[in-house]
Amino acid sequence: xxxxxxxxxxxxxxxxxxxxxxxxxxxxxxxxxxxxxxxxxxxxxxxxxxxxxxxxxxxxxxxxxxxxxxxxxxxxxxxxxxxxxxxxxxxxxxxxxxxxxxxxxxxxxxxxxxxxxxxxxxxxxxxxxxxxxxxx
Amino acid sequence: xxxxxxxxxxxxxxxxxxxxxxxxxxxxxxxxxxxxxxxxxxxxxxxxxxxxxxxxxxxxxxxxxxxxxxxxxxxxxxxxxxxxxxxxxxxxxxxxxxxxxxxxxxxxxxxxxxxxxxxxxxxxxxxxxxxxxxxxxxxxxxxxxxxxxxxxxxxxxxxxxxxxxxxxxxxxxxxxxxxxxxxxxxxxxxxxxxxxxxxxxxxxxxxxxxxxxxxxxxxxxxxxxxxxxxxxxxxxxx
Numbered sequence: 358x359x360x361x362x363x364x365x366x367x368x369x370x371x372x373x374x375x376x377x378x379x380x381x382x383x384x385x386x387x388x389x390x391x392x393x394x395x396x397x398x399x400x401x402x403x404x405x406x407x408x409x410x411x412x413x414x415x416x417x418x419x420x421x422x423x424x425x426x427x428x429x430x431x432x433x434x435x436x437x438x439x440x441x442x443x444x445x446x447x448x449x450x451x452x453x454x455x456x457x458x459x460x461x462x463x464x465x466x467x468x469x470x471x472x473x474x475x476x477x478x479x480x481x482x483x484x485x486x487x488x489x490x491x492x493x
Numbered sequence: 494x495x496x497x498x499x500x501x502x503x504x505x506x507x508x509x510x511x512x513x514x515x516x517x518x519x520x521x522x523x524x525x526x527x528x529x530x531x532x533x534x535x536x537x538x539x540x541x542x543x544x545x546x547x548x549x550x551x552x553x554x555x556x557x558x559x560x561x562x563x564x565x566x567x568x569x570x571x572x573x574x575x576x577x578x579x580x581x582x583x584x585x586x587x588x589x590x591x592x593x594x595x596x597x598x599x600x601x602x603x604x605x606x607x608x609x610x611x612x613x614x615x616x617x618x619x620x621x622x623x624x625x626x627x628x629x630x631x632x633x634x635x636x637x638x639x640x641x642x643x644x645x646x647x648x649x650x651x652x653x654x655x656x657x658x659x660x661x662x663x664x665x666x667x668x669x670x671x672x673x674x675x676x677x678x679x680x681x682x683x684x685x686x687x688x689x690x691x692x693x694x695x696x697x698x699x700x701x702x703x704x705x706x707x708x709x710x711x712x713x714x715x716x717x718x719x720x721x722x723x724x725x726x727x728x729x730x731x
Contacts, residue, residue: 365576368578369574382640382716383636383713384633384636385571386570386571386635387574387712387713387716389574390574390575390576390577390709391578393575393576393578397579397582398582427569428577428580428698428705429698430519431691431698432523432537432538432692433515433519433541433566433569434566434567434570435538435542435659436515436538436542437515437566437567438634438656439541439545439546439656440515440559440563441653441656442546443546443549444653445649445650448623449653452619452620456623456654456657458613459614460610460630460657460658462609462613463609463610464606466605467605467662468665468666468670469669469673470601470605471599471602471605471680472673472675472677472683472684473673473675474594474597474602475594475595475684476594476675476677478594478597479594479677479680482594
């Protein structure tokens with residue numbers, strides 16, 4: 358567990374360093390996620406010497422278990438930031454109805470546009486792939 | 494000074510009290526959500542926030558004092574984001590096959606989120622500083638705060654609007670997708686992550702691991718694209 362946490366924090370730390378250093382508008386943890394992806398690929402696909410040199414918890418599934426445990430409770434981690442609403446009740450009261458209208462409508466539009474585009478493009482690709490296979 | 498008051502003064506100064514309150518509020522909220530069979534309206538994030546905010550109001554606790562304790566939970570958001578690499582790695586074959594639909598959905602979804610939010614706010618005569626603060630509403634709060642601050646918005650207001658958007662998206666995504674008859678878990682998850690960042694991703698993981706994986710990818714990609722496009726769209730709207 359400690360080895361897993363150390364690895365995760367290390368990935369986040371390096372991600373944070375890259376994010377600040379490069380000035381990219383990406384959060385450090387997202388770059389840390391990319392680094393973790395690189396680590397997993399190297400562990401499973403790289404030279405056989407790599408897994409042998411690693412602490413056991415990083416290769417025996419403990420890392421995966423720690424991650425799943427953390428992700429299963431992702432909702433919890435938004436509570437402290439969300440409780441910040443108590444400090445901005447004045448703006449929300451002044452603009453409340455209008456803000457609610459904008460947020461609900463815009464969120465519905467974004468959800469629908471994203472999912473419909475995904476499905477449409479995915480279907481047209483499948484169809485074209487199917488036609489190619491029929492022709493072949 | 495009475496004994497009870499002394500205990501309160503002591504407790505309200507240590508991280509212990511508010512950390513415990515946050516965890517208990519979440520446990521209660523999660524129990525309620527489970528009791529409704531994970532009905533999207535009984536969103537655990539929303540219920541836990543309401544319980545916590547009510548306790549803060551009743552006790553007259555300043556948010557900064559609360560955050561002293563709750564920051565330990567808040568901190569875990571970073572490591573949890575890094576851990577999104579695990580489901581992503583596990584489902585990498587599925588993800589690679591969906592590369593083109595993902596990029597198309599990212600472009601369309603990001604522009605629709607931005608233009609609809611800024612356009613509607615403009616139509617309703619919402620003050621300019623509030624429009625700036627709400628424009629990055631769909632992306633993860635760390636980046637959204639940065640975008641808002643750079644353009645002269647109030648980063649704390651942005652963080653609150655980002656949370657409201659996340660909860661709104663997490664509640665709306667399941668009924669909307671059912672109404673549109675979209676059954677593809679990849680598309681449903683991707684939409685949740687794009688429109689409602691981490692809160693949408695948490696909801697997607699409740700529904701299916703594939704949905705959660707695609708939500709995580711959408712969240713990361715949309716943070717980048719929105720940060721680039723917000724200044725452009727704001728300049729286009731007089």
